[in-house]
Amino acid sequence: xxxxxxxxxxxxxxxxxxxxxxxxxxxxxxxxxxxxxxxxxxxxxxxxxxxxxxxxxxxxxxxxxxxxxxxxxxxxxxxxxxxxxxxxxxxxxxxxxxxxxxxxxxxxxxxxxxxxxxxxxxxxxxxxxxxxxxxxxxxxxxxxxxxxxxxxxxxxxxxxxxxxxxxxxxxxxxxxxxxxxxxxxxxxxxxxxxxxxxxxxxxxxxxxxxxxxxxxxxxxxxxxxxxxxxxxxxxxxxxxxxxxxxxxxxxxxxxxxxxxxxxxxxxxxxxxxxxxxxxxxxxxxxxxxxxxxxxxxxxxxxxxxxxxxxxxxxxxxxxxxxxxxxxxxxxxxxxxxxxxxxxxxxxxxxxxxxxxxxxxxxxxxxxxxxxxxxxxxxxxxxxxxxxxxxxxxxxxxxxxxxxxxxxxxxxxxxxxxxxxxxxxxxxxxxxxxxxxxxxxxxxxxxxxxxxxxxxxxxxxxxxxxxxxxxxxxxxxxxxxxxxxxxxxxxxxxxxxxxxxxxxxxxxxxxxxxxxxxxxxxxxxxxxxxxxxxxxxxxxxxxxxxxxxxxxxxxxxxxxxxxxxxxxxxxxxxxxxxxxxxxxxxxxxxxxxxxxxxxxxxxxxxxxxxxxxxxxxxxxxxxxxxxxxxxxxxxxxxxxxxxxxxxxxxxxxxxxxxxxxxxxxxxxxxxxxxxxxxxxxxxxxxxxxxxxxxxxxxxxxxxxxxxxxxxxxxxxxxx
Numbered sequence: 001x002x003x004x005x006x007x008x009x010x011x012x013x014x015x016x017x018x019x020x021x022x023x024x025x026x027x028x029x030x031x032x033x034x035x036x037x038x039x040x041x042x043x044x045x046x047x048x049x050x051x052x053x054x055x056x057x058x059x060x061x062x063x064x065x066x067x068x069x070x071x072x073x074x075x076x077x078x079x080x081x082x083x084x085x086x087x088x089x090x091x092x093x094x095x096x097x098x099x100x101x102x103x104x105x106x107x108x109x110x111x112x113x114x115x116x117x118x119x120x121x122x123x124x125x126x127x128x129x130x131x132x133x134x135x136x137x138x139x140x141x142x143x144x145x146x147x148x149x150x151x152x153x154x155x156x157x158x159x160x161x162x163x164x165x166x167x168x169x170x171x172x173x174x175x176x177x178x179x180x181x182x183x184x185x186x187x188x189x190x191x192x193x194x195x196x197x198x199x200x201x202x203x204x205x206x207x208x209x210x211x212x213x214x215x216x217x218x219x220x221x222x223x224x225x226x227x228x229x230x231x232x233x234x235x236x237x238x239x240x241x242x243x244x245x246x247x248x249x250x251x252x253x254x255x256x257x258x259x260x261x262x263x264x265x266x267x268x269x270x271x272x273x274x275x276x277x278x279x280x281x282x283x284x285x286x287x288x289x290x291x292x293x294x295x296x297x298x299x300x301x302x303x304x305x306x307x308x309x310x311x312x313x314x315x316x317x318x319x320x321x322x323x324x325x326x327x328x329x330x331x332x333x334x335x336x337x338x339x340x341x342x343x344x345x346x347x348x349x350x351x352x353x354x355x356x357x358x359x360x361x362x363x364x365x366x367x368x369x370x371x372x373x374x375x376x377x378x379x380x381x382x383x384x385x386x387x388x389x390x391x392x393x394x395x396x397x398x399x400x401x402x403x404x405x406x407x408x409x410x411x412x413x414x415x416x417x418x419x420x421x422x423x424x425x426x427x428x429x430x431x432x433x434x435x436x437x438x439x440x441x442x443x444x445x446x447x448x449x450x451x452x453x454x455x456x457x458x459x460x461x462x463x464x465x466x467x468x469x470x471x472x473x474x475x476x477x478x479x480x481x482x483x484x485x486x487x488x489x490x491x492x493x494x495x496x497x498x499x500x501x502x503x504x505x506x507x508x509x510x511x512x513x514x515x516x517x518x519x520x521x522x523x524x525x526x527x528x529x530x531x532x533x534x535x536x537x538x539x540x541x542x543x544x545x546x547x548x549x550x551x552x553x554x555x556x557x558x559x560x561x562x563x564x565x566x567x568x569x570x571x572x573x574x575x576x577x578x579x580x581x582x583x584x585x586x587x588x589x590x591x592x593x594x595x596x597x598x599x600x601x602x603x604x605x606x607x608x609x610x611x612x613x614x615x616x617x618x619x620x621x622x623x624x625x626x627x628x629x630x631x632x633x634x635x636x637x638x639x640x641x642x643x644x645x646x647x648x649x650x651x652x653x654x655x656x657x658x659x660x661x662x663x664x665x666x667x668x669x670x671x672x673x674x675x676x677x678x679x680x681x682x683x684x685x686x687x688x689x690x691x692x693x694x695x696x697x698x699x700x701x702x703x704x705x706x707x708x709x710x711x712x713x714x715x716x717x718x
Contacts, residue, residue: 233415
């Protein structure tokens with residue numbers, strides 16, 4: 001081994017890359033990424049020192065099979081001594097994840113915090129790198145104006161640039177330059193695709209389509225406006241998905257922005273939105289990334305397109321990304337390199353938050369703080385897109401004080417009047433028997449209730465003819481087939497009485513003459529109303545949406561929503577007006593009080609006393625969009641039998657998981673335990689199982705967990 005040559009990597013074919021070559025290659029990429037928010041010099045510095053710890057004999061032995069060594073602390077310490085502290089934090093975490101910065105006075109040498117590691121280096125606890133004759137000149141720090149939250153996000157973005165550049169340079173070397181990343185069309189070309197797609201709509205004939213064209217045209221015009229924060233307040237059924245894409249494309253071309261990111265609350269509606277975007281913009285330009293899609297570059301079943309998608313999912317370098325709120329916000333507050341490397345690609349982008357009212361109330365502050373900071377300091381534009389705009393003006397004003405929120409849709413009040421297609425009535429309390437009797441009096445009717453238990457109870461009391469049940473206890477393929485049958489019966493004028501949970505409220509294009517909605521948040525009630533007279537083919541006065549209070553106890557998570565809705569709706573005939581919607585959200589926010597940051601995420605970065613200074617690791621562990629543990633049970637029925645059998649044999653691939661996912665039911669931990677201890681399921685890995693007692697899966701209602709007799713549970717022995 002030549003002790004004067006320090007290597008960063010050795011490829012399988014024996015090729016060698018020196019530390020200097022790797023750091024220079026990483027620096028070139030890192031600076032390019034950081035240019036999106038004006039941090040090129042900081043990026044160059046961190047990249048040029050990130051692997052200094054590989055200039056040691058300990059690491060050189062590691063390359064050839066020796067014991068693991070800490071190679072991140074050395075470069076971090078060099079930057080720390082030169083007062084380039086932000087860069088030092090990023091280097092320290094470029095493999096193990098952004099650490100808690102900690103306490104400069106209290107932390108001890110060897111502690112896992114950043115200061116603990118610096119003190120360890122200071123006391124000689126790491127091997128000194130050789131050949132360190134390159135002086136460090138720390139770039140001038142940005143002026144954070146005392147905004148500690150902004151500073152924390154800036155560190156995250158600088159970290160993201162480093163880890164992505166590090167991965168990409170390594171990937172390029174190890175593959176011999178053959179990494180098959182996609183070559184995408186530019187934004188101007190995507191806009192041309194879109195304009196060609198909408199050209200046939202330019203002279204609409206029906207009144208409804210004329211109104212939709214007006215909103216689409218307004219979005220195209222607004223796209224020429226300045227970067228910032230926009231709202232698109234348009235009623236259900238007004239074509240918001242396509243209209244928001246019009247704004248995004250026009251805006252991205254106008255400001256030379258790098259990508260469009262769609263953030264959607266439900267995985268259940270991502271597929272159809274991504275499909276629409278692919279049809280307009282071509283497959284290769286649209287990345288769909290969420291928990292329902294498993295990416296594994298080692299998957300031998302990948303074709304070329306699959307492999308490129310797997311690469312794109314690592315860092316979101318596609319021009320259009322469709323993802324979930326869970327994926328977006330949990331990545332934003334993550335600390336691990338694998339999750340954070342995509343973050344820099346959110347800068348200088350148009351970010352559409354579809355159904356913005358669905359941002360989780362317990363995390364509302366950190367979500368809006370993230371959105372506002374991206375727009376205020378990282379050249380992004382955000383659009384809050386919904387029929388029921390949440391009240392978040394105060395949070396935006398705090399974290400983006402120089403940005404005025406702009407509404408895209410002209411004359412919001414007039415637009416809502418134009419799209420009025422239903423009449424509301426409030427029926428008071430209805431028990432299951434009374435509710436079923438009223439539903440049975442309609443030939444075609446949709447009833448939406450607050451729980452799966454209530455849906456099953458009401459369904460069981462309906463007349464047998466033309467009755468249907470929809471809930472998440474049905475696997476997706478089963479639900480979709482049921483929805484297809486429902487649509488056909490509605491079209492053919494046949495009897496069709498449907499009881500559903502809220503899953504049908506968003507993203508399901510379906511049109512009933514009459515809708516019943518159990519009392520819930522006003523946003524949910526208005527979403528339900530969007531399934532009534534959706535195409536405006538019936539008289540408004542005859543298209544009735546009935547709001548009622550059912551006999552089943554409301555889920556705990558809905559109680560504040562229901563109270564706020566009752567308060568806002570009291571004495572109001574026009575409950576879908578923008579004024580009543582704002583009254584509802586104001587009331588709801590008042591009920592929430594300071595309960596909009598459950599994990600104290602924002603406070604943690606603003607005040608050191610919460611979890612210590614800049615607690616990146618601790619916040620990542622505590623921040624969760626979905627707090628309840630769930631598991632998946634695969635149902636081996638229909639076409640799912642073969643794919644699930646392959647899972648049971650131990651096969652794993654992205655394609656297989658996606659196929660099997662169409663036959664998966666997500667349930668809570670206690671329900672999973674009931675099925676497990678009763679012998680109804682068989683584990684296929686630590687989190688997922690297969691239903692082996694298919695007798696408890698009902699062709700009408702899906703998985704019947706209540707059919708399992710608790711007296712027959714086989715409890716584990718100790």
